[in-house]
Amino acid sequence: MAFKAELFREKMKACGVSQKQLAEKTPFDVRSISRWANGHQVPKLASILKLAEALGCSPRDFDPDFADSMEGVIVSGRVSAASHNAYAAMKLVFNVSQTQILELAPILFATVAARALQIPGDDDAFFAVHECEARNRGIRIERTGHPDESDGLNLDREAANNHKCFGLEPENGSSAISRNLFWEALRRMVGQADDRVSIDMWQQDWPGHVPDADGFNPHVPLLDLVAEGDPEIIRRLVRGEVRLSTSIDKAEIANKGALGQLAELIRKDLAEQAAAHRAMLEAQRRASQARLDQWRQGYELENPEWAQEYEDLAAALCHPAGWYPAHYSDKKIEEARANPFAEARFIDRARYPGRFALFGHEPEPVYPCTKGGVERFKELQAHRAASKSAFEGGSQ
Structure with a gap:
């Protein structure tokens, strides 16, 4: 580890944060922060993480070897608001942290991607069995009713052969009906999840597209509970238009008791967020319409x-x-x-x-x-x- 006191002091100065202010943002007292800033003591790895979070920077800004000094490697990135809501839901239901979910993310992705690449072959095998059975019974069946569907199946097979787990988009001018194999794999897996997760509002099934969490319901019973079955609030939660974590923080779940006892507080805050979002969109619409009317008046004259x-x-x-x-x-x-x-x-x-x-x-x-x-x-x-x-x- 190579914590640099001078870099730490420079970062505090650049952020305009005093030792006292930093102490108020962290679990540490002023004396500890003073010892670290003056180089009299080196903070522990967990403390460096908390300091960096409070200063809104990377631990490497004052510990250049930070990533190399830990058993793991720090991964940072931005996720959609819908994904952030899914993290909050998973924490409540399964008591798992974002770090634990991130650790499993490549495993889960690789599993779904592998399943996606199997879909064209599995479908061909399934159809072959039923075609053979139908033929034995004197029944003639066709898998596709239109050339576009047949061309789409060929694209799906090509995607699987080339490890394109999100499928292949038809070329310009083609009307082939291909699939997003990753989405199709998830759809089939969700169908076996006993109605606990849902992709009913996940409108991202076009081929070649890398989906995000927008529209994914990570735990149907939980969102039904906190939204009291209100479809608008549920939709806004899975779209990331309201923040579940904000409502949870306001309800102080960790300190005051079980989720069921505090669901009403969460519902009230979610409803307030939804109302504020609607009001914001309406204000934007009125302002935009006023600009359009004003511009049109001049444009139509000229x-x-x-x-x-x-x-x-x-x-x-x-x-x-x-x-x-x-x-x-x-x-x-x-x-x-x-x-x-x-x-x-x-x-x-x-x-x-x-x-x-x-x-x-x-x-x-x-x-x-x-x-x-x-x-x-x-x-x-x-x-x-x-x-x-x-x-x-x-x-x-």
């Missing part, structure tokens, strides 16, 4: 023909206002709705010439649009975006 052309093309080419892609999470949709100034509009790809909606074997034509119209719409979008940037720059 570019009346372009403004009308944009509206006409949006009506002809796009999904209705307020429509969002299926891969948008509830959280992302909320944030988009709180920002009308962005004018999020999405082109309806089904309206391209030569595209058909298939029902059985009979093609049903859908509303066509020209490639030139789409390109013109994108030009108008870019022009409006540049005008908005100039507007916001001038209003600051």
Whole structure:
């Protein structure tokens, strides 16, 4: 270990923290901190961790050899708010720390990833058995009803052969229906978990995507208890829009008793957090709408023909206002709705010439649009975006 008193003093000075203030933030008294700062004594490893946490820095800032002096190696990183809620839930239910969960993380990931790579082969074997049984009974069955599904299965097999545990996204122009194998493995495992965990709100199943914890319910009975079955609070917990750890701290679970006795305190705080979040989004929406109305007034005066052309093309080419892609999470949709100034509009790809909606074997034509119209719409979008940037720059 190579604790450097002078580096410790420099870090305290840089943070603007006195010895007395540091003592108030840590379990240590001023005398101990003074001895460490003056080099009269070397703090223990656990003490170095607490000092670094209080100063918001790495222990290596005043102990360059810190990582090498411990049995383990320090791992740091940021996780989503949803993941942070999952850590808090696991601590309550299983009495495990974040460090213990992190220690197991590579084991759990490798297990799920290995299971994911087995899925295409397992599915092929399952179908082969049932196809053989059906054939013996004189029944003809087909695994896929459309070429896109067959192409997707080939992509899944390719992903498994190349250790792409999150699956392969179809190339541009391809409509193959492939899968996120990691998500599929989790879905099957969750189905065997006796309703204790849930991915019902985990909308991250598109191939090639590395999922996070947004939408994952780590312990259904616990969240039902603390939210008293309120679906909005549960949704905000699994989306990371409210903080379970904050509510737990306020309820002082560790000092006052069992979770069941304090659930009402936690529910009240979660409801207050949810209400505050809704109010914040509504305030953002009103401010954004006011900016949009003010900008439109000037833009339509300066570019009346372009403004009308944009509206006409949006009506002809796009999904209705307020429509969002299926891969948008509830959280992302909320944030988009709180920002009308962005004018999020999405082109309806089904309206391209030569595209058909298939029902059985009979093609049903859908509303066509020209490639030139789409390109013109994108030009108008870019022009409006540049005008908005100039507007916001001038209003600051």
